[in-house]
Amino acid sequence: MLVKTETIAGKNIYIIDNMLPQEEVLDFYNITCDLPFSRKEKDSHADEYPIFSIDFNIEKFETELLIGKTARDLLNQFIAIEEMSLYRAYINMCHYGDMAYPHRDCSVNKNDITVLYYVNKEWDYSWGGETLFYENKETKLGILPRPGRFVIFPGAIEHNGSIPSRICKSSRFTMAIKYQVR
Numbered sequence: 001m002l003v004k005t006e007t008i009a010g011k012n013i014y015i016i017d018n019m020l021p022q023e024e025v026l027d028f029y030n031i032t033c034d035l036p037f038s039r040k041e042k043d044s045h046a047d048e049y050p051i052f053s054i055d056f057n058i059e060k061f062e063t064e065l066l067i068g069k070t071a072r073d074l075l076n077q078f079i080a081i082e083e084m085s086l087y088r089a090y091i092n093m094c095h096y097g098d099m100a101y102p103h104r105d106c107s108v109n110k111n112d113i114t115v116l117y118y119v120n121k122e123w124d125y126s127w128g129g130e131t132l133f134y135e136n137k138e139t140k141l142g143i144l145p146r147p148g149r150f151v152i153f154p155g156a157i158e159h160n161g162s163i164p165s166r167i168c169k170s171s172r173f174t175m176a177i178k179y180q181v182r
């Protein structure tokens with residue numbers, strides 16, 4: 001496990017690599033490619049260009065899926081708040097030409113946490129598609145969708161899952177795992 005910590009507006013963002021064995025990353029990518037996505041994921045109510053997503057059953061997510069268990073372990077390790085409950089887990093799928101908007105996953109006064117898992121089996125930096133984090137409408141941090149990478153961040157930080165560049169022939173898949181204080 002390799003951890004890098006960044007801070008935006010006094011809040012920590014943890015970037016965690018090498019958590020899962022390579023074959024788990026590959027297996028989960030292959031499973032993801034065959035899932036029945038639908039185009040319904042909006043960054044806000046005003047979003048006229050929804051991207052594809054698919055939701056997971058949150059009842060089984062933390063017990064039956066390795067990604068779910070790992071996300072919970074990381075949450076326990078990095079976030080001090082004890083009583084956090086999972087309220088949504090889903091995979092985003094986007095492609096060159098799609099649209100994504102800066103947004104927050106919860107209101108600024110809330111302590112929700114989002115764990116992102118980058119599902120792709122390969123990613124070249126020239127493909128773009130970074131998750132961007134903002135402070136006062138300035139870009140502070142860009143995180144590349146490196147295969148198998150996890151990112152833990154406070155949902156109140158404004159961010160954007162940016163769309164890959166034209167040379168990226170793959171779908172960009174990110175799993176978003178969202179927790180709120182109970």
Ligand SMILES: O=C(O)CCC(=O)C(=O)O
Nearest residue numbers: 092131160161162174176
């Ligand atoms: O795909 C990403 O990098 C970010 C996804 C996201 O912000 C979300 O699902 O709320």
Ligand SMILES: [Fe+2]
Nearest residue numbers: 103104105159
């Ligand atoms: Fe988000």
